[in-house]
Amino acid sequence: MNTPPIKTGVVGYGFSAKTFHIPFINTLAEFDLCTISSSQTEVVEKDFPQAQLYETAIDMIEDSDIDLVIITAPNDVHFSLAKLALENNKHVILEKPFVTSSAQGEALIALAEQKNLVLSVYQNRRWDGDFLTVKKLINENTLGNVKYFETHFDRFRPEIRQRWRETATEGGGILFDLGPHLIDQTLQLFGMPSAITAHCRILREGSNNVDLFNITLHYPDKIAVLQASLFCAGPNTRFKVQGDLGCYEKMGLDPQEDRLKAGITPTSAEWADEDVESYGHFYDVQTSQVIKTERGGYQHFFLGVADAINNNKQPSVTALEALQGIKLIELAIESSEKGKTLSIS
Template sequence: MIKVAVVGYGLSATVFHLPFVAHAKQFSLVAISSSQLESVQKKHPRITVYADAQQMIEESSADLIIITSPNLSHFPLAKLALESGKHVLIEKPMTATSEQALSLAKLAQRQSLVLSVYHNRRWDGDFLTLAHLVKSAQLGKIKVFNSHFDRFRPIVRNRWREQPGAGAGILYDLGSHLIDQALCLFGAPHSLTANCAMLRDGATTTDYFQVMLHYTNMEVVLQSSPFSADPNIRFQLQGTKGSYIKYGLDPQEDQLREGLSPNVPAFGVEPPSAYGKKYIADGEGELLSVTKLQTMTGCYMDYYSQLAGAISNGLTVPVTALEGAKVIKLIELAELSSATKQRVEVDLTAFSNEAITPA
């Protein structure tokens, strides 16, 4: 049994982590740190609740520390946990800077500990479906990929994610998911071009972005807008034999918010009305078929199952520290491109096992 302690008790902890810790047989919750001390203790009377995260990391019997606190706290808390001999799971984005991320990756390697980043959107049903389409070459050679995470949130809210500072803004919050998914599908681009903006009245951090990843004979466009009130396009995949288009978001987040157990058969299952469509055409442009493509079942629980295997049996880490660090580096390059209004080269040589392994 892997004993777990969780830093923070906000949306990330209560919706995206604690339900899986509770329902995965490999884990046992032993502690939570939160400023809501009395409230958390009432909801979790059998565990130890700490007001101070540092004290919990140093004193608890946990094998795994899950960090769900604000982004700027990720680096110091993860560093402390690794130095204390604990495995670590960091909510995305991994850190505020790629330098911090690489530092943690090297520390975890020296300590022989598991360090993972929660890029759970790899286990969205629509992304699993998309990845299968790419791998099976049903659409031929992929030439264009559009990935959106749009919402209608025209009013700036008073929350830490929208306060100015390192690691803040929608590029870190949602862009990290889109970048990670693109890297999973196609690897690193050779260059990128980006436009990051503050479009809402009173905005103090990036609330809109468009990041173009440039590959040899392929273009990837990642975008998020706070002004999308229409049915949101999620993915559009274009290849030499056809295309695929998908609207809406994976159902798992809403199901978790509603309290649905991740162990019930309906979890992660999308209704037929939400399925994407696959279009196949011939070389002359004549449409041969239009197919409503069943969305594969999403399963964030798979992330936790793989994490347990990595900690207990040395199996593959579901999202490695270096993978999380690459995402942060691309975010930094996107910000640089936007600031300079120039295309920038992408070099991830430093983000490899060989590069961080001592000679």
């Protein structure tokens, strides 16, 4: 017996919804895009005439019969909208960051467990090809015992853009925007650290949010350095992973985001493959070799959510994992403000 598609509603019709969510919901047979809430009524009606349009997220959550709500609204309403959706017996995908405080995250996790509903966070970068390559090299012991891990998400945006991601007083700035990606990937590789040292700086003129952060996560046998800067105009380092058998270095960013922005439909397995000229390199004492980038695919996140909903399983990204990332963001802010390393119990 075929499982009917999951009736899905999307909160918001901005960059995140149009680039990272709707292309998958609209192409995967496991989902049915039924509703969208947005004030851009004419645009949504033109792009998706088959979807029922709501002017507010609250109306959509309370009045529609959808099974799953995807929340791409500003960070400061993640908690309230997710709470409302769970209270109305709907599964939830939240864009990262999960929430803006660990207390909010704990409350949502408890509510989802009480309601027996799926609550997941869109940590799509777990399915970046370069990250999957790093994961494979570590698991296969190609690098030996990893001693130093460095991950970047740098951009060149020296002037403030008037948009909520940069100006919001709660959950704004790149620590909440890019930090969850770097933190989640690092936790996937190495687990929770024993201590954290962070520098979170507001450096752009007129800015009220973090523009550059450098976070060191301390482990008993290694350190991990996570950095995001809005002042990187040159080629972007993505990964440096150094072990006692060799190191792997990778430049540039996974191609999936640019392809989605260009309107490429993610309907084939090959759509996420990286071009040969972008592959990273492995070095040891005697050799240097090009390492083919593993095949990524953000569709795997959504397929994991569908499996969780249809078969009462844990999603590929659990809210508890996302909560660990929020706790590290809180500790990074505290470490930076106090100017010292903090132990993590």
